[in-house]
Amino acid sequence: MFQAVAYVSRGLFRSYAGLSVRMNSTGIDQKGVLANRVAVVTGATDGIGFAIARRLARDGAHVVVSSRKQHNVDRAVAALQGEGLSVTGTVCHVGKAEDRERLVATVLEHYGGLDFLVCNAAVNPLVRSTLQASEEVWDKILDVNVKSPALLLSQLLPHMENRGMGAVILVSSIAAYIPHVELGPYNVSKTALLGLTRTLSLELAPKGIRVNCLVPGIIKTNFSKVLHMNEVFWNNFKEKYRLQRLGQPEDCAGLVSFLCSPDACYINGENIVVAGFSPQL
Numbered sequence: 001m002f003q004a005v006a007y008v009s010r011g012l013f014r015s016y017a018g019l020s021v022r023m024n025s026t027g028i029d030q031k032g033v034l035a036n037r038v039a040v041v042t043g044a045t046d047g048i049g050f051a052i053a054r055r056l057a058r059d060g061a062h063v064v065v066s067s068r069k070q071h072n073v074d075r076a077v078a079a080l081q082g083e084g085l086s087v088t089g090t091v092c093h094v095g096k097a098e099d100r101e102r103l104v105a106t107v108l109e110h111y112g113g114l115d116f117l118v119c120n121a122a123v124n125p126l127v128r129s130t131l132q133a134s135e136e137v138w139d140k141i142l143d144v145n146v147k148s149p150a151l152l153l154s155q156l157l158p159h160m161e162n163r164g165m166g167a168v169i170l171v172s173s174i175a176a177y178i179p180h181v182e183l184g185p186y187n188v189s190k191t192a193l194l195g196l197t198r199t200l201s202l203e204l205a206p207k208g209i210r211v212n213c214l215v216p217g218i219i220k221t222n223f224s225k226v227l228h229m230n231e232v233f234w235n236n237f238k239e240k241y242r243l244q245r246l247g248q249p250e251d252c253a254g255l256v257s258f259l260c261s262p263d264a265c266y267i268n269g270e271n272i273v274v275a276g277f278s279p280q281l
């Protein structure tokens with residue numbers, strides 16, 4: 001086995017050197033900055049999740065994609081394998097405990113463990129204000145968007161530890177910083193993820209696992225059609241923040257690969273905006 005990971009200190013913030021080629025138990029010799037690392041991406045069959053899965057695989061990782069619908073998983077796996085990438089997949093509705101267990105079992109069956117978890121899946125069943133949301137809607141949004149990343153991570157954590165470098169990326173939204181009045185509980189759920197990132201980053205630092213957060217702006221996907229296809233909203237937004245174009249899923253993928261890579265080994269607990277502008281000081 002070609003072991004190219006050099007640890008110069010224990011715990012978080014290790015340094016890594018010469019990570020471009022590394023073989024794992026599959027025996028497939030991947031190349032790239034994430035060579036032979038194992039990544040799990042939720043909500044990975046379309047939009048931002050799909051672009052992230054593709055980028056991680058292009059950078060050398062073995063990637064497990066998942067989403068709620070089998071036909072979407074089959075389509076995504078076929079497309080990525082068709083590009084020669086090392087990808088497998090399974091159905092996982094992140095809000096369902098039995099589906100999360102199936103995802104864990106798939107990871108263990110194929111790779112015996114994992115290095116990176118990208119919690120990208122989210123829902124927004126309501127396009128109205130916070131106070132008009134029913135308890136059912138609140139439960140669904142908080143279950144899928146906020147609780148499921150923590151629950152899935154707790155199930156996968158034993159299989160992420162002691163592998164050298166672990167990274168978790170949560171996916172929040174610009175709505176956490178600039179709430180859209182018609183997306184009430186969704187805004188709140190995405191703000192909660194900023195706090196979850198901070199909390200988990202402290203909890204997992206002693207285990208050598210970093211936790212950071214991707215905060216996308218408005219990115220061209222089905223999910224955001226309600227915003228970017230609303231001419232009045234989009235033109236105002238573009239003008240206010242001096243945007244030159246709509247974001248593309250690929251605009252988010254490079255950051256996630258970087259956050260998983262050795263170059264990010266001293267970056268932990270950050271919420272990083274990919275929006276074409278900055279909503280923060």
Ligand SMILES: NC(=O)c1ccc[n+]([C@@H]2O[C@H](COP(=O)([O-])OP(=O)(O)OC[C@H]3O[C@@H](n4cnc5c(N)ncnc54)[C@H](OP(=O)(O)O)[C@@H]3O)[C@@H](O)[C@H]2O)c1
Nearest residue numbers: 043045046047048067068069093094122173219221223224
């Ligand atoms: N697009 C934007 O402008 C934007 C902006 C800020 C933040 N975000 C965030 O980025 C993430 C991805 O959004 P997107 O725009 O890429 O969405 P998208 O294009 O609609 O893709 C959503 C993906 O998630 C899967 N999915 C939906 N619900 C799921 C669930 N409960 N469990 C597992 N998988 C599920 C879908 O497949 P199935 O239908 O097969 O489940 C699909 O693969 C979300 O967290 C969203 O909040 C997006």
